[in-house]
Amino acid sequence: MVLRRHHDMGGLDAGPVDPSGPGAEHDYAPWEKKVDAILRLVSDQKRRIITVDELRRGIEELGPGVYDELSYYERWIASITNLLVEKGVIEIDELGRRMAEITADWPAGGVADAEPKA
Amino acid sequence: MAHDHSHPHPHQPDLEETPLTHYQAMTEAVGQLLIEKGIITGEELRATLESIDSKSPAGGARVVARAWVDPDFKARLLVDVNKAAEELGIDAGIIPIRAVENTAGVHNVIVCTLCSCYPRNLIGLPPDWYKARSYRSRAVREPRAVLAEFGTAIPDDVELRVHDSTADLRYMVLPARPAGSEGLDEAALAELVTRDCMIGVTLPKSPGA
Structure with a gap:
């Protein structure tokens, strides 16, 4: 029996693929595209701050519970942010303060934690 | 209307009517901090978003x-x-x-x-x-x-x-x-x-x- 990490799912049993199910034609939300854009910029030839392999390592390190609870781009931004903090590009305290400010300024307020999503 | 419109809207109009999630706030904060630190520019971010939309x-x-x-x-x-x-x-x-x-x-x-x-x-x-x-x-x-x-x-x-x-x-x-x-x-x-x-x-x- 080979031990697998949580993301390593090739060849395992799983339910049917639903090509026309919800999200089949995913209309990416602006914040999701922003996550994608941030990754492209910090990993480009000019900056080379994060590699795609590091992004994946960061996602894998979220652990099975978080991996399944978060949506796709939530995993990405969680990993990107952890890597930027790890590399000393941003400070955890300034990040926390800025997130609190952004949430306080948001007209409809914020939710304490992300809702688990499909 | 959830609120009056006497102030300008800083964010996407359709989104601000719904509460911001933890990870949406994180995305916004990371983007702002990277720009303020001069690691990326607002123009680069805009151009990259445009490029994503063009693919x-x-x-x-x-x-x-x-x-x-x-x-x-x-x-x-x-x-x-x-x-x-x-x-x-x-x-x-x-x-x-x-x-x-x-x-x-x-x-x-x-x-x-x-x-x-x-x-x-x-x-x-x-x-x-x-x-x-x-x-x-x-x-x-x-x-x-x-x-x-x-x-x-x-x-x-x-x-x-x-x-x-x-x-x-x-x-x-x-x-x-x-x-x-x-x-x-x-x-x-x-x-x-x-x-x-x-x-x-x-x-x-x-x-x-």
């Missing part, structure tokens, strides 16, 4: 249609997709993409079992099912059953090859030109090529089918 399966479809009408181009495409796409003015990015050709005897399918690597700079962002556990787990083990869920039947005497993408090498399927398309020009041929054909889960439809 769609139409780019890949143009490449496929050209390969169908121009054997020399096809030969170059099979050697180096990124370089061949450049001939058509398409920037397919720096991560190498390899084209895998469907023939009478071979059908190709792409997957990324570990995450969701995908030729996004050539054919746009992936559909959700490509990133789902069901597709990632089963595509390498029972590809014929997975294709059947897309309504695609590959005859038993056709070899099925499944290509597992990585962070450093992406794939695109070069579908076979469908029967009945002999009279079509390149632009009309490109119309037959869908995203799912280039993932390999469906086949291009014959014209009029």
Whole structure:
């Protein structure tokens, strides 16, 4: 029996693929595209701050519970942010303060934690 | 109206009516901090978002249609997709993409079992099912059953090859030109090529089918 990490799912049993199910034609939300854009910029030839392999390592390190609870781009931004903090590009305290400010300024307020999503 | 509109809206108007999630706030904060620290510029962020929006399966479809009408181009495409796409003015990015050709005897399918690597700079962002556990787990083990869920039947005497993408090498399927398309020009041929054909889960439809 080979031990697998949580993301390593090739060849395992799983339910049917639903090509026309919800999200089949995913209309990416602006914040999701922003996550994608941030990754492209910090990993480009000019900056080379994060590699795609590091992004994946960061996602894998979220652990099975978080991996399944978060949506796709939530995993990405969680990993990107952890890597930027790890590399000393941003400070955890300034990040926390800025997130609190952004949430306080948001007209409809914020939710304490992300809702688990499909 | 949730609130009066005497103030200007700093954010996307449709989004601000819903509460901000933890990870949306994180995204916004990381973007702002990277700009303030001079690591990226607001202009770079805007241009990158525009570039993401400009990528769609139409780019890949143009490449496929050209390969169908121009054997020399096809030969170059099979050697180096990124370089061949450049001939058509398409920037397919720096991560190498390899084209895998469907023939009478071979059908190709792409997957990324570990995450969701995908030729996004050539054919746009992936559909959700490509990133789902069901597709990632089963595509390498029972590809014929997975294709059947897309309504695609590959005859038993056709070899099925499944290509597992990585962070450093992406794939695109070069579908076979469908029967009945002999009279079509390149632009009309490109119309037959869908995203799912280039993932390999469906086949291009014959014209009029």
